[in-house]
Amino acid sequence: MAMWQLTIAVQKEALFWAVGLASTRNSQVPATISTICSFVTKVPSRWKPAVIFTALECLRYLTIVSEHLFKHVFSSCVFLISCVCEFMAANAQVLRATRSPPPYLDQLIASATSCLLEWVVTTPQLLSKAQVMVKVIATTVDAADVHVDFPATTPHADFATRQSAQHLLEYLVKHHAHGNVDGAKQTYDPAAVHYTWNLHTVLSILETTDYVQLTLRDSSGCYQWRTQPQYVPSKLATLASAPPSPPPAQSHPSQHAPTPTSTPVSPLEANPDPLLRSLRKNAASLTSWSTEGWEGNSGGKHATDASAMRHEAQVTLFQSLLQSQSNDFVQHRRVATVNLLEPPPPAQSTTHIARRLLSQLGFLSVASWGSLLPLLPSSGQLIKDLQALDRLPTRETYEIGIAYVVNQPSRAGYDVVNLVTTSTCSDAYLGFLATMGSAVDAHSYGGFLGYLDRNLPVSQALVYAQHNYEVAYYVPTLGHASVLDKAEVLIVWNECQQNYRPGTALWASAYNLPRPKACVTIVIDPLDDGLFCVRICVDGSAFDLSNATRAADDTFSGRVLGPLQDGMVVGSEWLGPLIRQTALNAVHVHRLHLRYKHSLGLSSQSPIRPQEKRTKLIAAIAKQYMDPMLPGDFYSALFVPDKGAVHED
Incomplete structure (x- = not known):
């Protein structure tokens, strides 16, 4: 404590x-x-x-x-x-x-x-x-x-x-995100190609003329990458997009400068880099060496040797031939009209960019053979299964009930406590709800809502989310009275004169509230001057210390629920966050206790984590739609394009 x-x-x-x-x-x-x-x-x-x-x-x-x-x-x-x-x-x-x-x-x-x-x-x-x-x-x-x-x-x-x-x-x-992947915002294109990786990951590739989208679904969530191609491996497309030849430059000789000679300019030298140009020009001298004894790698001989003189003459003749050929090519290009070929229309389905992406990621290596296998779509049923997979939560989910009770006139000597199901509440209670979570529209919210029906006329819901868990509150004042019995922890805002303890016969007869699944009830009694007394009942839960049969070294023996303790008095500014922490801690330990009992064989059921649910569904999808292939068939179908999509240059 x-x-x-x-x-x-x-x-x-x-x-x-x-x-x-x-x-x-x-x-x-x-x-x-x-x-x-x-x-x-x-x-x-x-x-x-x-x-x-x-x-x-x-x-x-x-x-x-x-x-x-x-x-x-x-x-x-x-x-x-x-x-x-x-x-x-x-x-x-x-x-x-x-x-x-x-x-x-x-x-x-x-x-x-x-x-x-x-x-x-x-x-x-x-x-x-x-x-x-x-x-x-x-x-x-x-x-x-x-x-x-x-x-x-x-x-x-x-x-x-x-x-x-x-x-x-x-x-x-992986990247850390505070927001959940909304299934309604996913794109499910029938043209996408789907693969399974080791039966626990679904890999989807959608390639268009503008981008390639890679979607990866595993037990921890759904991740998307979108890339745009930088290179188009088509010569015809390069010719079609080539700029027209510039018009011949007009030179006007003057009396102070000689007439310039036209020399061909290489495309690589349009914007030459000074350092690169200098290195190219002096490459022979920079990489050659020789001594006075004619040793070296230049291959030359003494300048007075006859063979050296003949070699120099041949080099000069060859340079003049190259210069003449270049001049003829420039003159022919000025007057000739070249009709560029029009590229054929692109193929309906091309995956050359996606193949390059998969190769760079290592999915297509020979060492990975048998891990990546294609999935066969079956009349849209695969897309429906992927939509069902995206609707599964990727984080731990909690369900907490918040009840607002007030006194009613006694009947036949018995106390009557009313569970308020309307929006007419005290200001303190409304302020408490505002600190417990955020109000969202149930019709458009893509996160976890528990057992709440998204199609009900009442569309307001109270939720709270962090990076690794989501909380759905069942609040009768918001129209959620029918699902209050599904809550794992029950929070009672008690504006009654009675101070009955949860779990007793008087509490059951007067309040008539459902018992939470985790057997933890938190009662808030408003006091004067903005203070509130918190009473916590843990009878029958993992925090119940009255069970003397537990061993001293038991995993859950003597666990203390916190941060709030039974009987604490808290101010209004700290009431909501501390109540939420205490309720979440109660659910967390309760689930650990159930898994621990299941591991010992004392319970037939164990809470299933979101990752386990997604893993089972992905394995079922892979086994149902997997198309086993031999290595030759797989790589041929992946790298050899369809005959209708091949266009000879």
Whole structure:
């Protein structure tokens, strides 16, 4: 609990720096960050797993103000990254070398990797420091161990470590975007050619007369590149676009200058470079050498030798012949009329630029044979499957409910609490909603909306998004009462006189609210002077400490939900962000708990990550539409154009 309070204090002071309400002089922020990092670096074996988990979560939530921390206390940010990397490197080695590692060690390293990922993505300026970049990359590569050079002694003991490190590697080698790829903005042209790469990537190429568009779809998202050709490999097109010959220059001799002679000018010498012209003119003398004893590479002999004199005469004659031929060519070009050939119309489908692009990217190398295979379109069904793939979210998605309840007159001695489903609400509640997310139009929004129906007359929705997750809020005051039971965490704005605790019989009979999936309910009680009391119920969740059957070294034993704690009093300016952080942390740990129980065989279901959903759909598309070919057939179909598209010059 103390670490969560320190985290909130650091966030507040960092935001005070941004608005000029506090000074960095004599600030306790560096000491506070060092204190939290000490739980990770200084003899971590003396602490229980819950303490280290909480310390890593606190360091991860400091990324909310990472921009201000990087600007004012850069050394503390570097120290934080260094501590997390050292923790990952040391414990990954222990995890793979120990015959019976602790069951929580794998999840600890995965949590540290998530913390490192948050800092790398939110503050990429840290990678500008060479030492930090080298340490982050080395630690991540060692943890991922893609080639399984260091297998764990216990099978599958480091599964979470490898998966989280691989996720971090994907972010390091790809662009970081805060916006989702909108499926409605994608272009699905029937003329595009589709390939599959190793059954987990779909490669689409669309080539037009103006550009080539390359689209790559994998488990992490959809990426597009557009390039324009710089060279046209056609002689006819070059002749057609050649400028006309300039008219002959008119020379007027004067009494002070001799009559100039016409000499042909090479196209390369139209705008000669002085240095290049000098090197070409003196190339023979610069690259030849000779001595007084006639040694050297010039091939010449003494000037008085008869053979040397004959050689000079032959060279002079040859130069005069070349000069005469050049003059005749210039005179003929002045009077002759050359009818340039018109180039034939371009082929309907040409992929010479796309082939060059694929070759430069390494997809068409012989060593990659068997990895790149074409996909056969089937009456537009492939395009429909690609549209379904683009509609899948690429980031982690969360669903949170926000209920607004007020008192009603009692009936027969029983309390009556009404769930407000209209827009008539208090100003404090409306201000709270404004700090929880952004209001968008559900009809045109391309991001995640959960179970909300985009075709309903009520088009307003409340969402929140970051680089690696999206949040959809189910708000009954916006017309979302029918899907409130789908929420994973329930936030209740309580303007009632009753202070019943969620999970009790009185709460169930009076409020009649659905139970959230994560079994975490956050109640906000408005007080006077702009203050609010926060009550958190975690009965039956992963944070429930009343279960005495758990072992002391259990992965989720003693986990503390934060940053807000039960009974805290918060001001209005900090209420929304802290409530959102607490709710997201509850959902995050709840899903980790479900995956952990599934790995132990205690649960038949496990939450599926967005990357896993996209991977399964891409594999299904590749197996359904893949067209296996022999190497000769594949390269012949790719590099040999159609007979109807071949035009002889």
